[in-house]
Amino acid sequence: MRSLIHAIALDPSKCTGCTNCIKRCPTEAIRVKNRKAKILESKCINCGTCINICPFNAFSGITHDLQYIFRYPYRVALIDPVLYSQFNENITPSQIINSIKQYGFNDVYDISHSADLITKYTKNYIASNPKLPVISSSCPAIIRLIQLRFHELIDHILPVDSPIEITAYMMRTKLVKELQLSEDDIGIFYISPCTARIFSFKKPIGTKTSYVDGAISIKSLFLMISKNLDSTKTGEVFKVSGKGIDWARVEGQSKALGVKEYLAIDGIENVMDVLEEIENGKINDLVFLECQACTNGCVGGSLTVENSFVARNRIRRLAETHYSYASKVDLKGFESFLFTETINPLYSTKLDTNLSKAIEKLMKIEDVLKSLPQIDCGACGSPSCRSLAEDIVLGYANEKDCIVNLKSTLELENNVDEETSKIEG
Helix, strand or coil: CCEEECCEEECCCCCCCCCHHHHHCCCCCEEEECCEEEECCCCCCCCCHHHHHCCCCCEEECCCCHHHHHHCCEEEEEECHHHHHHCCCCCCHHHHHHHHHCCCCCEEEECHHHHHHHHHHHHHHHHCCCCCCEECCCCHHHHHHHHHHCHHHHHHECCECCHHHHHHHHHHHHHHHHCCCCHHHEEEEEEECCHHHHHHHHCCCCCCCCCCCEEEEHHHHHHHHHHHCCCCCCCCCCCCCHHHHHHHCCCHHHHHHCCCCEEEEECHHHHHHHHHHHHCCCCCCCCEEEEECCCCCHHHCCCCCCCHHHHHHHHHHHHHHHCCCCCCCCCCCHHHHECCCCCCCCCCCCCCCCHHHHHHHHHHHHHHHHHCCCCCCCCCCCCCHHHHHHHHHCCCCCHHHCHHHHHHHHHHHHHHHHHHHHHHC
């Protein structure tokens, strides 16, 4: 039976306890006990690294299948430009959109135009001299990472919802007004490249509710769309925004802003290094910071199929092709898309609700840590010696779990037994 953590499913029957996942998880959210992996919900940021790294496919994203959409009388699909990068360059966005329509969706919308809205708002926001650098809020895994590890940078996050939520809001409002549809009759589904975005629908950050009803992975639709492209009629020709499309790759958001003092980083480990330097005051000349948890940006999401470097190049070329098309950007009513909820710090390891007991446990952790080998081998099932020390103090593990110390103890005992045998002999 699968255990569900946030937007990631772990199938124990496929897990061999190989420890690959615990070594690569950026927030040390995974443990291996009794030869099976376990995800610690309080530490998980849904970045999908475990999905990409597991050689046995024990981890997977939790998405809906196509049958689920028919629970709603009127069905809408939101297309992320990442989807375009999964196909050859001779296949146009219009072909892909028209193909998806054939699977039971009444409407299909591209989210690139909403990205243009955010770009214009961000320019005005930066000009108002807020705390710099302004950190992009486009990647929910990054926001959760900042909540967990970089509390001093929370106020730097751009207080704007994602292009997905903005598009969903506008489409839902339009359908209710123009077609006289009930809110409950409309089902809006996002074709997602990653697990972090899926979790953001379940537990929105910065807002109370999500306007998206579910998500379908790019991976699950790719083959179906590929088979259907040849039979797809020309259909409607859709105008997509080149600058909005460029958001699918790292640096796309920053380039759309037209500012010089920006830094665009991809890969969760690289992001963590840069955020640490900014928090420590080592980088202080930036206006805008674009952080993407996945390598090469959203094109490297865990629910995609194409090589992220190939996909990134395709997005670049596609964006250049459509750059001449400019969205009609009007910020009237944009306040509806701003964050209404405070983004609060998260604490992954709460030693105790009582402060004095928490300090006592912290001191015990330091004492236990001194007795460990400090090599972070992961053989104990914890990602580092410090995390093992925490687990021991919190009662999730014991000192015998350290294979290195256990081996040394057994060798010492064997030597003592041999010496005793010699004396007795």
